[in-house]
Structure formats: structure tokens, C-alpha cells
Amino acid sequence: MRPETEAELADMIASASAPICVKGGGTRGVNLNGDVLETGGLSGITLYEPGSLTLVAQAGTPLAEIEAALDAEGQRLAFEPMDHRGLMGTSGAPTIGGVVAANVSGPRRVSVGACRDFMLGVRYVDGTGTIVKNGGRVMKNVTGYDLVKLMSGSWGTLGVLTEVSLKVLPKPETSACVLIDGLSDADAVQAMAKALGSPFEVSGAAHIPVGLDGHPVTMLRIEGFAGSVAYRADQIAALFGGLAVRVERDADAVAKGWRWVRDVEAFHGQSGDVWRISCTPSEAAVLAAKVGAEALLYDWGGGLIWARVTEGTDVRTRLGLLDGHATLVRGTGQAKFQPEPGPIAALSRGLRQKFDPKSILNTGLMG
Template identity: 85%
Template sequence: MRPETEADLADMIASASGPICVRGGGTRGVHLDGAVLETGGLSGITLYEPGSLTLVARAGTPLAEIEAALDAEGQRLAFEPMDHRGLLGTSGAPTIGGVVSANVSGPRRVSVGACRDFMLGVRYVDGTGTLVKNGGRVMKNVTGYDLVKLMSGSWGTLGVLTEVSLKVLPKPETAAGVLIDGLSDVDAVQAMAKALGSPFEVSGAAHIPRGLNGQPVTMLRIEGFAGSVAYRADQIASLFGGMSVRVERDPETVAKGWAWVRDVDTFQGTEGDVWRVSCTPSDAAGLGAKMKLAALLYDWGGGLIWARVPEGTDLRTRLGAFDGHATLVRGAGQAKFQPEPAPVAALSRGLRARFDPKGILNTGLMG
């Protein structure tokens, strides 16, 4: 099924008698039972007002098309969405609806927030075939239920997005990176916390225990106007006197380094399962130690850990109880999403029953 209009989509869902697998660009490799419903026919930017930092696009619009339109006006999606194709070995083209449905947010989340924090409005068709609109085109529009944030990260289980409205931001004039070599995971998490807690506006904080040369490197990013970036980079470097610190001032090199972090390039083309662990940053090093022989990448100042482990590893059991959750991103044979505590699971079931009473949208994906 490939609807070309919202009316077509509503008819397809209303008349469906069995499960529907909602698919955007097909880059996430999600395979579910049921008829495949592709959103690629619902494509195109319907409104872009650079002066008001607002963009509206149909859900099936390729992310590359949106980024090209923004780049032409010196703007960007500040939440820096990841491209999963290299990590998962998939093809296709990421769509803006897929980004929103999975709340895909990259390294800059640590400073500016997630995809859902830039959402202004949504249009979607729920499991009954009803077209729903919520939100608007300005951040102050918060009347009624906040379905905008609810749909961001719902993975198509509550409705099929047809259009999204987003706030965009100007691109910075330049960027620099502060690199600290040789830190242990414990010391790196402390260093990232120190940098993020400083007044120097760090927009990225990551640590790779085994970097490109096999040695640990801690990465800090600074963005903005050239004079400010130069000053802040030097000030951040000075926070770590006595350590092996380098400042990278070439913005293209900095951009490539953070794209490497964003897309988890270090695990691309490798064997093993890949997990995504969200946690309290101060717990990150301890959790990393529990993963034992895993290959790791810390992002968000330690709040996000990417882990590559031998195929079939039950990482949740190995980690035990902690304040966060572990999601299997690449691998088979285990639940993708962390099982929810009973009270939360009851709320989730209630929401799905309300939005999708026939139980047909991406059935089984989120429990």
C-alpha cells in the first residue's frame, strides 16, 4: 500500500482487517507481520518560512531534501538526526516522518534537546482511519493534549504521520573541537561533565575508548561565531591542564568527526549485536564496565552508550537494574525495546487501545 493523499491513507486504515507494517524509507530494517504501508507517496515540503524558522513537510519527504532546502538558507535541523543505513546495512532514504516517529536525535541533543523538542505540529491518521491534527506552526501553541510530543517516538503504533511542522535553527558560522587523549572511561565521563557544566556552551561530548588509532579519545564540540568559538575552545582546553589536549580548528574536520560519532561509524561493517543504552551520565562508566568485552562509544556526555557485543548477548541481564533502558538496535532473537514497568506498560496499552482500537498499527513492535 502506498497512499498518495491523506484521504487514501485514511481509507486504507479504516478498511484494514489485519496488521499493518508502517514503513517510511525502509532504513531501519523493521520487519513486522502484516501488509506493508509505505509513506513515500506523501512527500514534499508544503511550507518553509526561513524568517520564522518554520518548516512543514509531508511525512514521506526524504530527509536529504529537507536538509538541502535548509542548507540553502543557512539553516539546519538542530537535533542532528542519525543516518542508520551504515550501521544496519540497509538501503533506502531516511524520511522526516521516520525521524519523528522514532524521535531520532544525534550528539547535539545534549545541548539543544531531542527531535520532539523541535516539533510544532503533526497531522496523522489513527488506527480507526480518522485524520487528526494537533499543534500549530509556533512554539506557543500548546492548547489541548500534547499529541505532538506523544507521536514523536511512538514508532507508528498510535497513528501514521502524514505531515510534520518543525522549528529549525540557523547554522553556526564555524565549529571547533577539543580532543583529550588517553582518558579512562571514568575520567572521560568526569571530563565531559566538567565541560558541559562550564559556561562555554559545549554542543557535543563523546568518548571513544578505542578511537581510530586504537587509543581513547574524548571529544568536545564548540559552535558559533568565529571569535567566540576560538575563545571558548581555548577556555575549555585550559580546564584540562596536565592532560593531553588538542584543539581542532578546521570546521570540516570537526564536522566529519561528529558525523562519525552521530552515525556510529565505528561499528559499521562489523560483526555482533549493537545495543543503545540510555542512562544517567554519572552511571555510564560503571555500566560500561559491566558490559565487559563490549566495544563502546559514549555520547551525550555519557547519557547514551552504544555497545557492540557478541551475537546473542543478553545485555539487559548483564547490566541488571539501572536508571535507564537498553534497546537492541542491530541483532535478532531478543526484544528490541526494554520491557516497561507494569504501571507504565498499563498506560501504554491504554494509549494504544485508544488510538488503535483494532490493534493493527505496527503490532508487537513496542510490546
């Protein structure tokens, strides 16, 4: 199934009685039983107003098309969505609907927020075939259900997105990256917290225990006007006097390094399962030690741990009780998402029953 209009999509879902697997660009490796419903026919930027920092696009619009339009106006999606293709070994083109449905957010989330925080409005078709619109084209207070944020991260289980409205931001004039070599995981987490807690506006904080040269490196990104970036980079470097600190000031090199973090390039072409662990940053090093991973990458100042483990390993059994959650990003034979506590699971079931009473949308993906 490949609808060309929202009305066609609504008719398809209204008449469906068997499970439907919603597919955007197919880059995140989600394969479910059921008839495949491709959103690629719902494509195109329907409104872009650079002066008001607002963009509206149909859900099947390739992310590259959106980023090209924004770049031409010196703007960007500030939440820095990850490209999963290298990690997952998939092809296709990421779509904006897929980004929103999975709430895909990159390293800049630690400073500006997630994809859902930039959502202004959505249009979607629920499991009964009803077309629903929520939100608008400006930020405003919400009463009742905030369906815009609810749909962001629902993975197509509550409805099939047809159109999204987003707030965009200007691109910075330049960027720099403070690099600290040789820190242990625990010391790196402390260093990232210190930098993020400083007044120098760090827009990314990551640590890789085994960098490209085989040694640990901690990365602290600064963005903005050239004079401000130069000053703030020097000030952050001074915070870590006595350590092996260097500053990368070439903006292209900085961008390349943070794409490496964003797309978890260290795991590309490497065997094993990949888990994504969201946790309290102060607990990151202890939790990572419990995982016993073959490779690790810390992002969001330690609030996100990427772990590559032996195939078939369920890291949830190793982590035990966790103030956060673990998600299987790449692997087979296990549930993708961590089971929710009883009360939350009951709430989730109630929402799915309300939005998808026939239980046909991406059935089984989220429990």
C-alpha cells in the same frame, strides 16, 4: 500499499483488519509481520519560512531534500538526526516521518534537545482511519494531550504520520573540537561533565575507548561565531591543563568527526548485536563495564552508550535494575525495547487501545 494522499491513507487504514507494517525509508531495519504500508507517496515540503524558522513537510519527504532546502538558507535541523544505514546495513532514503516517529536525535541533543523538542505540529491517521491534527506552526503552551510529543518516538504504533511541522535553527559560522587523549572511561565521563557544566556552551561531548588510532579520545564540540569559538575552545582546553589536549579548528574536519560519532561509524561493518543504552551520565562507566561489550561509544556526555556485543547477548540481564533503558538497535531473537514497569506498561497499553483499537499498527513492536 502506497497512498498518494492523506485521504487515501485514511481509507486504507479504516478498511484494514490485519496488521500493517508502516514503512518510511526502511533505513532502521524494522521488519514486522503484516501488509507493508509505504509513506513515500506522501512527499514534499509544503511550507518553508526561513524568517520564522519554520518548515512543514509531508511525512514521506526524504531527509536529504529537507536538509538541502535548509542548507540553501543557512539553516539546519539542530537535533542532528542520525543516518542508520551504515550501522544497520540498509539502503533506501531516511524520511522526515521516520525521523519523527523514532525521535531520532544526534550528539547535539545534549545541548539543544531531541527531535520532539523541535516539533510544532503533526497530522496523522490513527488506527481507526481518523485524520488527526495537533499543534501548529509556532511554539505554544499545550492543554490536554500533547499529541505532537506523544507521536514523536511512538514508532508508528499510535498512528501514521502524514505531515510534520518543525522549528529549524541557523547554522553556526564555524566550529571547533577539543580533543583529550588517553582518558579512561570513568575519567572521560568526568571530563565531559566538567565541560558541559562550564559556561563555554559545549554542543557535543563524546568518548570512544578505542579511537581511529587505537587509543581513547574524548571529544568536546564548540559552535558559533568564529571569534567566540576560538575563545571558548581555548578556555575549555585550559580546563584540562596537564592532560593531552589538542584543538581541531578546521570546521570540515570537525563536521566529519561528529558525523562519525552521530552515525556510530566505529561499528559499521562489524559483526555482533548493537545496543543503545540511555542512562544517568555519572553511572555510564560502571554500567558499560557490566555490559562486557566488544566495543563502546559514549555520547551525550555519557547519557548515551552505544555497545557492540556478541550476537544473541541480552545486555539487560547484565545491567540489572537501570535508571534508564536499553534498546536493541541491531540484532535478532529478542524484543527491541526494554519491558516497561507495570504501571507504565498499563498506561502504554491504554494509549494504544485508544489510538489503535484494532491493534493493527506496527503490532508487537513496542510490546
